[in-house]
Amino acid sequence: MRRLPDRGRVDHGHRVSFSWDGRTVEGLRGDTLASALLANGIRVLGSSVLMSRPRGVVGDGVSDPHAFAQVGAGDATEPLMRMHQVETHDGLAAASRIHQGILPTGADPDRFEKRHAHCDVLVAGGGPAGLAAALAAAEQGARVILVDDHPGLGGAVLGEDLILDDEPADHWVRHAEERLRANPDVTVLTRTTVFNVGDQGAVALMERVSEHVPADRRHGRALRRLWQVRTHQLVVATGATERPLVFADNDRPGVMLAGGVRGLLHRYGLVPDRCVVFTTNDSAYRTAIDLIGAGVEVPCVVDVRPDPSGPLVRRARDLGIEVRTASAVIATDPDAEGALAGVRIVGLDGGAEEAVACDVLAVSGGWDPLMDLHHHVGGQARWDAEQLCFVPEGTVDGLRLAGAAAGVFGTAACRRDGHLVGLVAAEATGFGSAADGPAAPAAEEDHAGAPADFVVVPGTDPVHAFVDQHRDVTIAGVERALGSGLHHVEHLKRYTLVGTGTEQGRTAKVNAGRMAADRFGLPFAEVGVSNARPPAQPVTFGALAGRALGARFDPVRTTSIHPWHVAHGAVFEDVGQWKRPWFFPQGAEDMDAAVLRECAAVREAVGMMDASTLGKIDVKGADAGAFLDRLYTGVMSTLKPGRARYGVMCKADGMVMDDGVVLRLADDRFLVTTTTGGAAGVLDWMEDFLQTEWPDLDVWLTSVTEQWATVAVVGPRSRDVMASLAPDLDATQDAFKFMQVEEAVVAGMAARVARISFSGELAFEISVPMTWGLALWEAVFAAGQPFGITPYGTESMHVLRAEKGYFIVGQETDGTVTPLDLGLDWMVADKEFVGRRSLRRSDMLRDDRKQLVGILPAERLPEGAQLVEDADFEIPVPMIGHVTSSYDSAALGRPFGLALVRKGRDRIGETIYAPLADRTVAVEIVDPVIFDQEGARRDG
Amino acid sequence: MFQIRCPYCGPRDEPEFKYGGQAHVAYPSDPEALSDEEWARFLFFRDNSKGRYAERWNHAAGCRRWFNVIRDTGTHELVGSYRVGEQPADAR
Numbered sequence A: 001m002r003r004l005p006d007r008g009r010v011d012h013g014h015r016v017s018f019s020w021d022g023r024t025v026e027g028l029r030g031d032t033l034a035s036a037l038l039a040n041g042i043r044v045l046g047s048s049v050l051m052s053r054p055r056g057v058v059g060d061g062v063s064d065p066h067a068f069a070q071v072g073a074g075d076a077t078e079p080l081m082r083m084h085q086v087e088t089h090d091g092l093a094a095a096s097r098i099h100q101g102i103l104p105t106g107a108d109p110d111r112f113e114k115r116h117a118h119c120d121v122l123v124a125g126g127g128p129a130g131l132a133a134a135l136a137a138a139e140q141g142a143r144v145i146l147v148d149d150h151p152g153l154g155g156a157v158l159g160e161d162l163i164l165d166d167e168p169a170d171h172w173v174r175h176a177e178e179r180l181r182a183n184p185d186v187t188v189l190t191r192t193t194v195f196n197v198g199d200q201g202a203v204a205l206m207e208r209v210s211e212h213v214p215a216d217r218r219h220g221r222a223l224r225r226l227w228q229v230r231t232h233q234l235v236v237a238t239g240a241t242e243r244p245l246v247f248a249d250n251d252r253p254g255v256m257l258a259g260g261v262r263g264l265l266h267r268y269g270l271v272p273d274r275c276v277v278f279t280t281n282d283s284a285y286r287t288a289i290d291l292i293g294a295g296v297e298v299p300c301v302v303d304v305r306p307d308p309s310g311p312l313v314r315r316a317r318d319l320g321i322e323v324r325t326a327s328a329v330i331a332t333d334p335d336a337e338g339a340l341a342g343v344r345i346v347g348l349d350g351g352a353e354e355a356v357a358c359d360v361l362a363v364s365g366g367w368d369p370l371m372d373l374h375h376h377v378g379g380q381a382r383w384d385a386e387q388l389c390f391v392p393e394g395t396v397d398g399l400r401l402a403g404a405a406a407g408v409f410g411t412a413a414c415r416r417d418g419h420l421v422g423l424v425a426a427e428a429t430g431f432g433s434a435a436d437g438p439a440a441p442a443a444e445e446d447h448a449g450a451p452a453d454f455v456v457v458p459g460t461d462p463v464h465a466f467v468d469q470h471r472d473v474t475i476a477g478v479e480r481a482l483g484s485g486l487h488h489v490e491h492l493k494r495y496t497l498v499g500t501g502t503e504q505g506r507t508a509k510v511n512a513g514r515m516a517a518d519r520f521g522l523p524f525a526e527v528g529v530s531n532a533r534p535p536a537q538p539v540t541f542g543a544l545a546g547r548a549l550g551a552r553f554d555p556v557r558t559t560s561i562h563p564w565h566v567a568h569g570a571v572f573e574d575v576g577q578w579k580r581p582w583f584f585p586q587g588a589e590d591m592d593a594a595v596l597r598e599c600a601a602v603r604e605a606v607g608m609m610d611a612s613t614l615g616k617i618d619v620k621g622a623d624a625g626a627f628l629d630r631l632y633t634g635v636m637s638t639l640k641p642g643r644a645r646y647g648v649m650c651k652a653d654g655m656v657m658d659d660g661v662v663l664r665l666a667d668d669r670f671l672v673t674t675t676t677g678g679a680a681g682v683l684d685w686m687e688d689f690l691q692t693e694w695p696d697l698d699v700w701l702t703s704v705t706e707q708w709a710t711v712a713v714v715g716p717r718s719r720d721v722m723a724s725l726a727p728d729l730d731a732t733q734d735a736f737k738f739m740q741v742e743e744a745v746v747a748g749m750a751a752r753v754a755r756i757s758f759s760g761e762l763a764f765e766i767s768v769p770m771t772w773g774l775a776l777w778e779a780v781f782a783a784g785q786p787f788g789i790t791p792y793g794t795e796s797m798h799v800l801r802a803e804k805g806y807f808i809v810g811q812e813t814d815g816t817v818t819p820l821d822l823g824l825d826w827m828v829a830d831k832e833f834v835g836r837r838s839l840r841r842s843d844m845l846r847d848d849r850k851q852l853v854g855i856l857p858a859e860r861l862p863e864g865a866q867l868v869e870d871a872d873f874e875i876p877v878p879m880i881g882h883v884t885s886s887y888d889s890a891a892l893g894r895p896f897g898l899a900l901v902r903k904g905r906d907r908i909g910e911t912i913y914a915p916l917a918d919r920t921v922a923v924e925i926v927d928p929v930i931f932d933q934e935g936a937r938r939d940g
Numbered sequence B: 001m002f003q004i005r006c007p008y009c010g011p012r013d014e015p016e017f018k019y020g021g022q023a024h025v026a027y028p029s030d031p032e033a034l035s036d037e038e039w040a041r042f043l044f045f046r047d048n049s050k051g052r053y054a055e056r057w058n059h060a061a062g063c064r065r066w067f068n069v070i071r072d073t074g075t076h077e078l079v080g081s082y083r084v085g086e087q088p089a090d091a092r
C-alpha cells in the first residue's frame, strides 16, 4: 500500500525509525507496526503455522488473525504482540513471528505495576456508544471509568468517514471527550484493554503505560499497569468485528477486511493501488466510496446479492463504481512473493470466470458484535436472522452491552443506545432515574439493504479455502472433522483448532459454526459458536506478577538472631517462609561433615540452636485447659502452672496434624508451641473450633511466634552454661526438673527457661522478647565457650531427634498416619478429642497398617526409598513400607533412619530390603528409639 | 474474584478470605455413639449441589471471624452473609 501525504491521523511531519527483522524501517508518529510495514510495501508478515503460506495484514484491529510480531530485544522481548496495538517509536525492535513467538530465557528487565480502583460504572470501549454511556452515567452523578484500547477515543469513528449531527463525527467525539475529562468523577484510560470480567464486578484492565515511547524516555515508568477494578455496573461497548468470506486462496496477503481497508485509509492515510470489493452487505460499499474519494482505482464491487439497493449502493453507483451483482470472488492470483495480484470473479448464476487485477481485495461477510466480556460471565447469545449475526440474549447481573456490541449498528444509533444504557447503569447504581434523565440524542432510521446469508463461495476449491487463517484450517479440514462425527462446535474447535488462536478466532468462529449447521441441516441458532474465554486479549505474565518478584514474591521471615547466623556462615533452609540455619560449616566442611561435628558436640559437650521460629500461641481464659483437652490427644488441663507437656493433635479423620510442647504459665494461661511450618494452620484450626463449635468457652487465642526469641542450650554441659548465664537460677536436677518452666534472669534479661528436649539430651530452652534475641544468643555463645559450645542447625536437630525415634510432622507423617501408627498409644488419653472416633474406624484397626520403626541399613538410604520383604524379587513386587528419615549418626557411628513399615512393630529384628536403581540394600528393623533407649541422658 | 460481605467488616475482596466448606455441618456431639458409617458420613460426605449453597468463610486477613455465605454455585451470585449461630434466612 502507499501513503497519501494528506490523509490519516498520523503526524506526516514526524518520522520514526525502527527495525524489522534487523533492517531499518521508517514510519510516522501515530503509526502502528502494521501500518508502518504496509506503508513500506511490506505485505508479507510471515508464514502460516502449519502450511507455511505467506500471510499479511487482514484488518486494522485486534481480531486480525496474522498481525502478530516479536517485539523487543534481549530479555525484554515479547512474543505475539498485536501489531495493530504496537505503536512505532525510535528504537523499536520487531521481528516477523506471526504465529509462534520466542520466550526470553532471563529475568524480564521491564517493570510492571498494579493498581486497584473502584467505580460505579465502568465503560469498556470509547466509540460513540461507550462515550455516550460514560457521559450519561457521569451526568447522573456516577463515578465512571472509561476504557479504550486505542491511543485516542472515538472507536470506529477514527477509522471511518462518518457524519453525526450533520458534522464530521470527530467533532462530537472531541466535544464528548472534553466533557468527560472535565468531570473529576470520570477517569479516562486510553491504551487500556479490559481483558477479564469476574464475579461481583471484578474487572481486570491492562494499561500500556510507556511501551509506546522509546526506552530512554520512559523515565522509570512501568511498561504496563494491571488495574483491578471493582465496579457496580459494567457497560460493554466494544463494537463489532468484521467477518471474512471463504473462497480459494482467501489467505493471500492483500485479501483484507473491507472495514480494515477503510481504517488503514482514515487512521494512517494508507491506500491500495487497485482495490476490488467483495461483499454480502452494504457496509463494504463505504470502502469503495472512500477509496474513490481518495483517488484510488476501484474496478468493481462484487456483491453476492442479486439486487442490492441501499443508500450506500446508490451512492457507489452514482460515483460510477461498477457493481457486479449476484457474483462472487472464487479464487485469487498470486504475485511473485505469493501476495495478491488479482481475483477471479464468477457469476453465481453461472457464466465464465473473469480475472481482475488488484493489489487489495476488501471483503465483508457481515459484522459480529464483540461480546467476549459478556461471555466471560456466562452471558448468552442468540442468532439474529435479520442482521445475520449473534447478538446478546438477555443480560448478566451488572453487565450491559451497548452499541454494536449489542447488535445496534450505525453511528447515531450506537450513540443513542449508549446514552440509554448509561442512564440505566447509573440508575442501577443508585444515581438518578433513567426515565427522567437527559433526553437521548436522535438516530435516523437505518435504510441499509438486507445482507445476504452467505459464507462459502459455491464451487470453491476446499483444500485452499481458509475458514480459520490463524490456525490454517480449511474447508477440507472442517469437513473432515464434521465427517468424523464431531457434531458440536466445541468438539469441532478442539479437533480442528478453529477459534483457538491468539486472537481467539474472532474472524473464524461464526463461519465455522455456520458450516457445521449447514452440514447437519440444523438451524444455526441451535449450533451456535464456540465460547469465548478470558483473557479477551493475551496478557504478559510479568504484568500479572507486577512487582511481586524476587524478594517481593513471598515474605521472608527471619529471627532477630539471623544476622549472627549470616555473619557466621550458616547455610540456610527454607521452612515455610522462615529462613533457618541448616548447618554451620567450618572451613571447607561439607554438610555431612558439619552435621557429624555438630551432633557429636551436642552429645558430648553442648550445642545451641535458634528455636525462635517454632510457632507459639498464647491460649488464655478460664476454659483454656478444657479447650486444649478437646484438641490434643492428651490431657492438658491437669498440668500444673510452671510445667510443660508434649502434645499431639489430629484432624477429624484421626491423622496427625501437628505436635509441640504445651507450657502452663498460669491457671488461665497456656503457651502452645507448634511446628515451624504448622503455626498458622494450628491457630486457624483452634480459632475455627472456638468460634464455630464451642463459642461458649472462655478462651482467647493470640499468635506470639514473633514476640519471643528462643535459644535451645543442649547437651551434657548445658547445665554448666546455665549456671554461668543465670547464677540466680537453681538449675540442679532437684530444683529444675524435666518439663519444668521457670522465670529467671538470664544474662541480665528477664527470661523464661524450660527444660524441654528434642534431642534426648539435658537441655534448656531460654525465651526472651524477640528484640533481645541476638543479645541472648551472643551471651549464650560467650558463656558456652569454656565448654566448647557449638551452634547447630536444623539438619543436626533432625539427626539428633531421629536417633531418639522422635517423628517430625510432615516427614514421618503425610496425612495418612495416626498417633497409633507412630506408637504414641501412651499419648492417646481415654477422653473425647477431635479425631478420636476416627481411631477405631475399621481401616484404622487393620493389623497391617504401616507403623513407625527404626532402621539400620547397610548403607545410608535415600529418603523415600521403598522397602520390600525379600532380597530376591520379581517385579511387580509389593512394597511394604518406605524410608521417612535417613542419616549418618555420629553417636552410632553408622547410617540409620526411620521408616513406616507394614506391621513394623511385629517385625523388629527382621531384615527387609531397599531396592535401589542398581543394587538392593539390606535393612534391619529396630525399635524407633535407637540411641539411649533407657533415656539416661535427659537429666544430664 | 468474589467480593464477599463479612458480617463484621463489610464487603472485601476474596483474597482476604479463606474458604471453609459447607456450612451447618456440626462436629458430632457424641462421636463415640455413631456407627462407622455415620461417622464416615460426617467426615467425608458433603453436598455438591447446583444452586443456593450455604458455606463457611473466614475473614483470615481481616477480623479473623468465621461466618456463613449463601452462594449460588450455578451463577456465583453471593446472595448474602450471616454470622455463626444465625440461620440462612438471616442472610443479607
Ligand SMILES: [Zn+2]
Pocket (backbone or CB within 6 Å): B006, B007, B008, B009, B010, B059, B062, B063, B064, B065
Ligand atoms: Zn471481617
